[in-house]
């Protein structure tokens with residue numbers, strides 16, 4: 001609590017200073033023997049000059065009281081609840097601050113900025129995050145859940161290439177179908193050196209995560225769009241009879257990235273013309289940053 005008038009806090013039992021509740025240090029009998037009521041508020045125990053009214057002898061009996069500095073009472077303002085952040089600073093209450101204090105903390109991963117950045121397509125980034133964490137319900141993971149039903153397991157195969165069960169590493173992009181999609185789009189962002197293995201893609205993302213060049217931002221958008229649409233096609237084939245060829249899917253990926261680039265604010269980026277030419281975008285179609 002942050003004390004203002006001191007009228008809303010019981011001086012002995014409420015949590016208003018670093019030593020509170022004071023009642024855990026000083027017994028109710030000692031409080032009563034000193035002539036104080038157990039219902040006293042903070043304001044009842046502080047003098048006009050901010051000094052405490054408890055007996056001087058208490059400082060010898062309960063030295064911890066020395067840590068409670070004098071306070072300034074503001075008579076017409078209510079006491080206020082505060083939130084102590086991780087560094088011990090008192091903050092106004094906000095759900096963001098609470099979440100930040102309570103959340104589980106791990107070391108920051110190297111690929112964060114390759115997935116989450118201001119120009120990203122949020123649903124693609126969310127999907128890419130699931131891919132990185134290997135949390136998609138791919139057949140290899142589902143097989144573990146259905147350990148008892150061997151018949152169904154034998155029927156499982158990748159809906160894209162019909163070869164063996166699918167898995168994160170198979171779909172992105174070692175599957176013959178997915179690999180064809182990836183090979184058809186990666187040259188647009190000069191990622192020819194990034195092979196169709198997930199390790200290769202992760203390596204690239206970790207290495208370039210902190211680069212903010214327009215080229216690398218487009219690479220990240222392309223990677224997340226590619227994983228998103230390959231997964232979408234995989235599900236389409238599993239749950240409906242719609243099938244798109246690898247060429248059609250690659251074109252969807254490219255069109256999606258192109259549309260995103262058209263929404264960019266390029267400012268004075270020296271690579272603007274090269275990027276627009278490569279993606280076949282007319283300069284009239286992009287938003288111009290007035291700054």
Ligand SMILES: [Zn+2]
Nearest residue numbers: 158160161175
């Ligand atoms: Zn496959």
